[in-house]
Amino acid sequence: MANLFSIPKNIVTGAEALQKSMAYIEGYGKKALIVTDEAMVKYGNVGKLTAALDGIGKKYAVYPAINTEPTHAMIDEGVALYAEEGCDFLIAIGGGSPIDSVKAIGAVVANGGSITEYAGKKIELLLPRLVAIPTTAxxxxxxxxVSIITNTDTDVKMLLSDPKLMVDLAVVDPVFTLTVPPAVTAATGLDALTHAVEAYTSVKAFPMTDIFAVSAVKKIFANIQAVYTDGSDVAARGEMANAALEAGIAFSNSSVTIVHGMSRPIGALFHVPHGQSNAVLLSVCLPYLKPGAVERLNDRAHTAGIAEPGMAPDEGAEAFVAATLDIVKSLHVPSLQQLGIQEEDFFKAIPKMTEDALASGSPGNTRRSPSKEEIESLYRELWASGA
Ligand SMILES: NC(=O)c1ccc[n+]([C@@H]2O[C@H](COP(=O)([O-])OP(=O)(O)OC[C@H]3O[C@@H](n4cnc5c(N)ncnc54)[C@H](O)[C@@H]3O)[C@@H](O)[C@H]2O)c1
Ligand SMILES: [Fe+2]
Incomplete structure (x- = not known):
């Protein structure tokens, strides 16, 4: 079977990546809309970007309103500002929220309508040039x-997936991640680990995606605790930034599976940060998917150096699941109960969450494809586990 592998046209990584990227940005247009959040302004990251743009004489306007996981109203506002300011290309600086927003704004600028109409649709016209500068790993x-935007009219986190949403330039400089607080470091790092594990165990995995998924798992196992305990560890932050990039490349080409499928509805309805809802779901989803992915999880146990000589594949797979769940535990991710979600509300939402999870298509990529009843039961198990 033939497989398409797509990545950004240009990726600049490492120290001074921002400066180096100006050689590309120079040719991208006359005026950029910078899409970001207030925290990025406060931490001086937007200032670093605007100083670099001033250095090449590039004009810009700043849209700093993506303070949470983005909603369709935030996209509408960004589209209006882009037109008002006469912009002709887009730069995101921030976590996944501003980067997803920049893609959505670009899609609507080029194709019209409202972002709420884009779920599950092919994007027809090319977007303006997009630049993404991640500040979380x-x-x-x-x-x-991929771009994930919440439609607040229907309470659905829409999964938009189209090759036209791939940015032209990714600028991955770990210096931007040094200020991420421990709880966000944990949640985002576990999101990347979930991407890598899901990409590797997806039914759509192929040799190119395996290379990136395996490399990401190795880096994350070796560095996630270091960045959680000492956010100023530049070397470990660099490894995590590269791992997040690799895990993104892997899952973008081979798909996520049951964890992300079940996670988005929790995020949409209960406003749990994306990485945290993935992390708690790992405790029920990894044991669930394991029987369909024994060989692949066993491989990972070997890569991560946790398989002991002579272990049977099933024991290796179990060791990998246990080691992953130990990592989650060590990073003190709050449980759904600790996040203040009420039992009655959660149980009432299970039918909608199940329907939305299945409609996204992600659970169907799992090597053990779940039925509606199984997903409902996993949500109940998740609540009972207190994870
Ligand atoms: N497009 C994709 O492929 C993809 C994949 C996974 C998740 N997502 C989406 O990405 C969003 C989550 O992104 P995220 O986890 O990066 O979080 P985020 O962008 O929402 O940021 C989380 C918090 O961290 C803060 N922050 C970001 N960078 C910081 C820094 N350097 N220093 C201090 N604080 C900083 C932000 O201000 C915010 O308060 C969700 O909507 C999720 O669904 C998209
Ligand atoms: Fe994710």
Whole structure:
């Protein structure tokens, strides 16, 4: 079977990546709309970007309103500002939220309508040039053809996936991640780990995606605790930034599976940060998917150095699941209960969450494809586990 592998046209990584990227940005247009959040302004990241743009005489306007996981109203506002300011290309600086927003704004600028009409549709016309500068090491959105926007009218986190959503330039400089607080470091790092594990165990995995998924798992196992305990560890931050990029490349081409499928509805209805809802779901989803992915999880146990000589494949797979769940535990991710979600509300939402999870198509990529009843039961198990 033939497989398409897509990545951004240009990726600049490492120290001074921002400066180096100006050689590309120079030719991208007359005026950029910078899509970001207030925290990026406060931490001086937007200032670093605008200083670099001033250095090449490039004009810009700043849209700093993507303070949470993005909604369709935030996209509408960004589209209006782009036109008002006479912009002709887009730069995102921030976590996955501003990067997903830049793709959505670009899609609507080029194709019209409202972003709420884009779910499950092919994007017809090419977007303006897009630049993504991640400041978290998590989503990998800088290298994916995916954008996730919440339609607040229907309470659905829409999964938009189209090769036209791939950015032209990804600028991955770990210096931008040094200020990420521990709880966000944990959630975003576990999002990247989930991408890598799901990409590797997806039914759509192929040799090119395996290379990136395996490399990401190795880096994350070796560095996630270091960045959580010491956010100023530049070397470990660099490894995590590269791992998030690799995991993004992997899943963008081979798809996520049951964890992300079940996670988006929790995020949409209960406003749980994306990485946290993935992390809690790992405790029920990894044991669920394991029987369909024994060989692949066993491989990972070997790569991560946790398989002992002579272990049977099933024991290796179990060791990998246990080691992953130990990592989640060590990073103190809050449970759904600790996040203040009420039992009655959660159980009432299970039918909608199940329907939305299945409608996204992600659970169907799992090597053990879940039925509606199984997903409902996994949500119940998740609540009972107190994870
Ligand atoms: N497009 C994709 O391929 C893809 C993949 C996974 C997740 N997502 C989406 O990405 C979104 C989540 O992105 P995220 O996890 O990066 O979080 P985020 O962008 O929502 O940021 C989380 C918090 O961290 C803060 N922050 C970001 N960078 C910081 C820094 N350097 N220093 C201090 N604080 C910083 C932000 O201000 C915000 O408060 C979700 O909507 C999720 O669904 C997209
Ligand atoms: Fe994710």
């Amino acid at each position: 998590g989503t990998g959105s800088e290298a994916t053809k």
